[in-house]
Amino acid sequence: DDILLSVRDLKKTFTIRKSGLFGGDHQTTVRAVGGVSFDIRRGECLGLVGESGSGKTTVSKILMRAITPSGGSVTFNGRDGAIDVLQGEGDALRMLRAKIQMVFQDPVSSLSPRMTVENILSEPLEIHQRGDAASRLATVKSLMQAIGLDPRFIKRYPHSFSGGQRQRIGIARALALGPELLICDEPVSALDVSVQAQILNLLKDLQKELGLTYLFISHNLAVVDYMADRIAVMCGGRIVELAPRETLLRKPIHPYTRSLVAAVPFPDLDRPMDFKTLKLSGASDTSAWGPQFRDEGDEDVLSPLDLGGGHLVLARRSADVSELRH
Known part of the structure; x- marks a missing residue:
């Protein structure tokens, strides 16, 4: 089976408690993620795009077991067999932690300023009791070489490195335990444009050399266009369209995806997606979408319609597929 991670009907609601002006609390339930389903194939890069608040990071945190979902299932089909990501405890959870790792958005806050590079890279090996001191040091040095940093710098602290080097x-820390899946949450958005391309190329090279699988979260279509094999577009906590990269960028079907692609007709790193302008234009306002894409709260609920060739779009079950293409 070539599916590494299978996500089904993932839901997450948050309860926000607000205090009234004249006393008295009232609760509001916010749907962060509503019925998200997708698969990640072994060896591919699945791009997940959407504006801030669309639910991208919530999905990644659920996959990393940092947030407990309100419903749904996640299955990881690793080399050692299937693991239920949401139910795994003890040894199963420990194994899962080694199999799925994360590269964070901000390279400054995600590295401890009090630890040397050697400490940072050897910590995962110590926690998971891999090898002895000598073999860990050898692993740290080989990780440094893999990411293009001189192993002589292992006694340095993070502040002495540039943003790209951090x-x-x-990335090296995420690779230390030999994971099968890397979740990259906006890994280049905090970096200068000149450095972004270097990091993206490094991630591509590592994917090829180590046979890695990526879930690549971004709000920048240019980055996803460069990295991803398939792209899933999120809006309002749901995946509204999922397709191979070229299909999605050339022939988007959903009105939200069409607005995204129209906003950046020629994606490049120098011109990131301006989601504020897009939001003001009403791209995510569901009332502006065609009736076949709107959830009116009746029985004819929205579901992913298969347009063929791995192209799925969220629409009414009664919608005519040939009409959606126009």
Whole structure:
């Protein structure tokens, strides 16, 4: 089976308690993620795009077991067999932690300023009791070489490195335990444009050399266009469209995806997606979408319609597929 991670009907609601002006609390339930389903194939890069608040990071935190979902299932089909990501405890959870790792957005706050590079890279090996001191040191040095940093720098602290070098260290830490899946949450958005391309190329090279699988979260279509094999577009906590990269960028079907692609007709790193302008234009306002894409709260609920060739779009079950294409 070539599916590494299978996500089904993932839901997450948050309860926000607000205090009234004249006393008295009232609760509001916010749906952060509503019925998200997707698969990540072994060896591929699945891009997940959407504006701030669309639910991208919530999905990644659920996959990393940092947040407990309100419903749904996640199955990881690793080399050692299937693991229920949401139910795993003890040894199963420990194994899962080694199999799925994360590269964070901010290379400054994700690295401890009080630890040397050697400490940062050897910590995962110590926690998981891998090898002895000598073999850990050898692993740290080989990780440094893999990310293009001189192993002589292992006694240095993060502040003595540039932003791009720090992100390389973050990537090396994520690779220390030999994971099968890397979740990259906006891994280049905090970096200068000139450095972004270097980090993206490094991630591509590592994917090829180590046979890695990526879930690549970004709000920048240019980055996803460069990295991803398939792209899933999120809006309002749901995946509204999922397709191979070229199909999605050339022939988007959903009105939200069409607005995204129209906003950046020629994606490049120098011109990131301006989601504020897009929001003001009403791209995510569901009332502006065609009736076949709107959830009116009746029985004819929205579901992913298969347009063929791995192209799925969230629409009414009664919608005519040939009409959606126009």
